[in-house]
Every structure is written in C-alpha cells, then in structure tokens.
Amino acid sequence: MLPVIALVGRPNVGKSTLFNRLTKSRDALVADLPGLTRDRKYGEGRVGEKDYIVVDTGGITGDEKGIDYEMARQSLQAVDEADIVLFLVDGRAGLNPDDERLADYLRRKEKECFLVVNKTDGIDPDVAMGDFHGLGLGAPTPIAASHGRGVTALIEYVLQLVPDVEVDKALADVIDKSVKIAVVGRPNVGKSTLVNRMLGEDRVVVFDKAGTTRDSVYIPYERDGDAYTLIDTAGIRRRKNIKEAVEKFSIVKTLQAVRDANVVVVVIDAREGVTDQDLSMLSFVMDTGRSLVISLNKWDGMDYEQKERVREQIRRKLEFAGFARMHFISALHGSGVGDMYGSIDEAYQCAMEKWSTSKLTRLLEDMVADHQPPMVSGRRIKLRYAHQGGSNPPIIVVHGNQTDSLPGSYKRYLENKFTQVLAIKGTPVRFEFRTGD
Numbered sequence: 001m002l003p004v005i006a007l008v009g010r011p012n013v014g015k016s017t018l019f020n021r022l023t024k025s026r027d028a029l030v031a032d033l034p035g036l037t038r039d040r041k042y043g044e045g046r047v048g049e050k051d052y053i054v055v056d057t058g059g060i061t062g063d064e065k066g067i068d069y070e071m072a073r074q075s076l077q078a079v080d081e082a083d084i085v086l087f088l089v090d091g092r093a094g095l096n097p098d099d100e101r102l103a104d105y106l107r108r109k110e111k112e113c114f115l116v117v118n119k120t121d122g123i124d125p126d127v128a129m130g131d132f133h134g135l136g137l138g139a140p141t142p143i144a145a146s147h148g149r150g151v152t153a154l155i156e157y158v159l160q161l162v163p164d165v166e167v168d169k170a171l172a173d174v175i176d177k178s179v180k181i182a183v184v185g186r187p188n189v190g191k192s193t194l195v196n197r198m199l200g201e202d203r204v205v206v207f208d209k210a211g212t213t214r215d216s217v218y219i220p221y222e223r224d225g226d227a228y229t230l231i232d233t234a235g236i237r238r239r240k241n242i243k244e245a246v247e248k249f250s251i252v253k254t255l256q257a258v259r260d261a262n263v264v265v266v267v268i269d270a271r272e273g274v275t276d277q278d279l280s281m282l283s284f285v286m287d288t289g290r291s292l293v294i295s296l297n298k299w300d301g302m303d304y305e306q307k308e309r310v311r312e313q314i315r316r317k318l319e320f321a322g323f324a325r326m327h328f329i330s331a332l333h334g335s336g337v338g339d340m341y342g343s344i345d346e347a348y349q350c351a352m353e354k355w356s357t358s359k360l361t362r363l364l365e366d367m368v369a370d371h372q373p374p375m376v377s378g379r380r381i382k383l384r385y386a387h388q389g390g391s392n393p394p395i396i397v398v399h400g401n402q403t404d405s406l407p408g409s410y411k412r413y414l415e416n417k418f419t420q421v422l423a424i425k426g427t428p429v430r431f432e433f434r435t436g437d
C-alpha cells in the first residue's frame with residue numbers, strides 16, 4: 001500500500017503547483033473521477049525508489065458555511081486518510097487568519113503534520129518563515145513549489161517517517177500466491193453485497209485471519225482449490241447502512257486497492273445505467289493497466305425493456321473497455337456471481353502469460369505475409385521480429401525499420417491480430433513499435 005500525502009491549505013498558497021510537481025514523475029497517474037472527487041485531485045508520484053499517493057484537497061479556509069461547509073468537510077476526509085499532511089502557507093502573503101483556523105483544526109488531529117512555507121523564491125526564507133512559528137505545528141520548512149526548490153528533500157524526509165506496515169509473514173505469503181481481486185465502483189452499486197456473496201459461497205473457504213494494511217482488509221480464501229484474496233476497500237464488509245456507505249466511500253482506498261490488485265471487478269448498477277462516474281472509474285482502472293472484469297449488478301427484477309436499454313448503453317459507451325468480459329449479475333440473489341470467476345482466472349492468466357520471441361515472431365511473419373505493410377517513400381517498411389517486453393499488462397514489442405511511419409490502421413491490424421490469435425482477454429495489451437534493435 002502506498003503512503004498517502006495530503007496537501008492542505010487555504011486557496012492560492014500553491015497546493016496545485018506542488019501537486020503538479022509531485023505527480024510529474026514518470027508514470028504518474030492522476031485520477032480524474034468527476035462527481036466523486038469534488039474539487040479534490042489524486043495522483044501518484046515517486047521520489048527515488050519510493051512511490052506515494054498525493055491528494056490535493058482543494059482550497060479550504062476552515063470558515064466555510066452551508067454547502068461550502070459540507071464540501072470542506074469532505075475535503076478534510078482526505079486528512080483522515082493521509083499518512084502525512086503537508087500544511088501549506090504562503091511565505092509572501094504572510095500569516096492569514098484562515099491559516100490559524102486550519103492550524104487549529106490540524107493540531108487537534110493526531111496526524112503527522114508538516115508546516116510548509118511556500119513561495120520562498122527570491123525572498124529571505126528566514127524572514128518568510130518568521131510569521132509562522134507561532135502556529136504550533138513545529139518548525140516550518142521553506143520551499144518554492146514553482147521552482148521545485150526544497151520539494152524533493154521534503155518528500156524524502158516525510159516518507160521515511162511513514163512506518164512500514166507489519167503484515168504477518170505467513171499471511172503475506174498466502175496473499176502473494178493468490179489472485180488479488182479488488183471490487184470497486186461508485187457508492188451503492190452493490191460492492192458490499194457482492195463481496196459478501198463472493199465470500200459466502202458454499203465452495204469458499206475463508207481463512208480465519210485477515211491482513212490489515214492501514215485501512216484496507218485483505219481477505220484470503222480458496223475456491224475450488226484456487227487461491228484468491230479480496231481487497232476490501234473502505235470496510236465494505238463491515239458496513240451497516242447506506243448512509244455510512246456513502247460517507248465511507250474513499251477514493252484513496254480505491255486507488256490503493258486497484259493498484260495492488262491483479263484483477264479489478266468494476267461494479268455498475270444496471271438499474272442506473274452506465275453513468276459518467278462509472279466511465280471515469282473504468283478509465284482510471286484501465287490507465288493502471290490492471291486486468292478488468294465488468295459486472296452489471298442488480299440485474300434481478302429488471303424488465304425486458306430496461307435490460308435492452310442497458311445493453312444498448314453498453315454497446316455505445318463501453319466499447320473502449322471491449323477487452324473486458326462483462327457479467328450480468330445479482331449480488332443480492334447470487335445469480336451470475338460464480339461465473340465471474342471464470343473471467344477473473346482468464347484475465348489473470350492472460351496478464352501473466354509468457355510468449356517466446358520465436359512464437360511472436362512467427363505470428364508477426366504470418367500477419368505480414370497476409371497483409372504487407374505499406375511503402376514509405378519508395379521503401380517497404382520491414383517488420384523483423386517481435387518479443388514480449390513485459391507482463392501484467394502484457395507488452396508486445398514489434399521491431400523493424402521505419403516503424404515510426406507505420407500507419408495507425410496497420411498498427412491496429414497487428415494489435416487486433418495478436419490479441420485475437422493469442423486469445424488475450426480481460427487484460428489490456430500494450431504494443432510498442434521500435435526501429436533498430
């Protein structure tokens with residue numbers, strides 16, 4: 001599980017500037033889940049060998065009322081979920097009453113909280129920091145987010161303070177050898193019901209021990225002799241009522257679970273149809289490259305017309321996730337739930353599969369023989385061989401000359417052919433085209 005760093009501060013102190021800097025590292029993934037996130041932003045970053053999640057809480061002043069209060073409260077949920085809170089203040093503007101209110105709030109939380117004075121470029125940092133000692137949050141650290149000054153050192157420092165979570169060694173081994181499944185989706189789609197159903201099946205042996213890493217629970221179990229672990233985000237298994245469900249919905253835990261899973265089950269409420277939030281969730285999962293199974297839940301009691309409407313929506317809206325198997329289920333009654341395992345296993349195996357260079361090259365040769373690449377300025381593009389560049393998700397690398405000039409349509413032809421002939425299902429496949437070796 002990645003450590004979570006939350007950026008807190010009143011508007012305009014430089015949170016989003018710092019957020020962008022922290023997520024600029026390679027492979028940073030910024031979750032854009034409109035409607036679920038309000039104005040919060042989530043991203044991944046890395047310093048040295050360490051990955052982390054960073055949350056920009058948006059501007060809060062601690063003085064919000066009415067609807068603003070509600071939003072501020074939700075933003076502050078990010079504080080509860082974080083391992084580290086960076087409290088940003090503006091070294092040029094000096095101390096502000098909103099800073100004091102926020103500091104008050106943060107002091108009452110039992111969190112590692114660091115006072116960070118931003119915008120110290122071109123001014124004397126000691127003078128800039130002078131104002132803020134009185135906030136009672138320890139010694140301030142000066143940075144300049146827009147220049148990056150002090151940022152890496154600060155992040156390295158705070159990350160080494162996050163303790164490694166101790167997981168029972170034997171349990172960790174069991175979990176490592178199993179297929180890790182994350183069940184995600186927007187609030188109320190039936191995740192909790194589904195998880196309980198998956199664990200409640202007759203053929204399931206749930207070990208009496210569960211591993212807790214921070215707030216997520218890892219539940220290892222066996223089904224028909226195969227080992228799985230359900231990653232239970234946001235305590236969906238223990239939850240008591242719907243109100244609590246919505247309140248406890250946590251993007252951070254969803255991010256962490258997806259990242260740590262082998263196969264992600266995205267649950268969609270068929271009665272509501274495919275919503276924009278479902279689509280954001282799906283594209284987020286796809287960006288991570290995880291294997292994917294889509295379950296349309298609450299299929300029970302829907303009439304023919306409703307079902308047709310959903311099917312039509314799926315054709316229209318879910319084409320971009322066409323590699324994933326789709327299941328129409330009722331978590332409540334259990335119908336279709338057992339069948340999901342076939343797709344989970346298949347997706348996992350496809351993601352882990354290894355193909356030899358000779359096999360991939362032979363396939364490439366067949367494809368080229370069937371359908372020659374085009375000529376570019378009088379020379380035919382030559383494709384020489386293909387090899388596997390990685391797995392989970394699988395990467396297929398095609399080598400040749402002038403591959404930069406390969407038309408998109410020809411690349412798609414190869415991609416579709418490889419996917420089809422290798423029977424890859426449930427996992428995205430990445431293709432790379434390289435010139436030279």
Ligand code: GDP
Nearest residue numbers: 011012013014015016017119121144145146147
């Ligand atoms: P947020 O509202 O807290 O997210 O603040 P922003 O990141 O949008 O920054 C507010 C303004 O401060 C922008 O005009 C930034 O360019 C500026 N800013 C942010 N960081 C720095 C910095 O380190 N030095 C200076 N001089 N300006 C900064």
Ligand code: GDP
Nearest residue numbers: 187188189190191192193245297298330331332
């Ligand atoms: P979560 O917030 O995604 O975990 O959703 P819950 O599992 O708490 O379910 C939300 C509501 O939908 C509850 O009232 C469930 O009883 C109901 N529900 C869940 N699955 C189904 C289903 O397959 N069919 C029907 N009709 N209702 C369901």
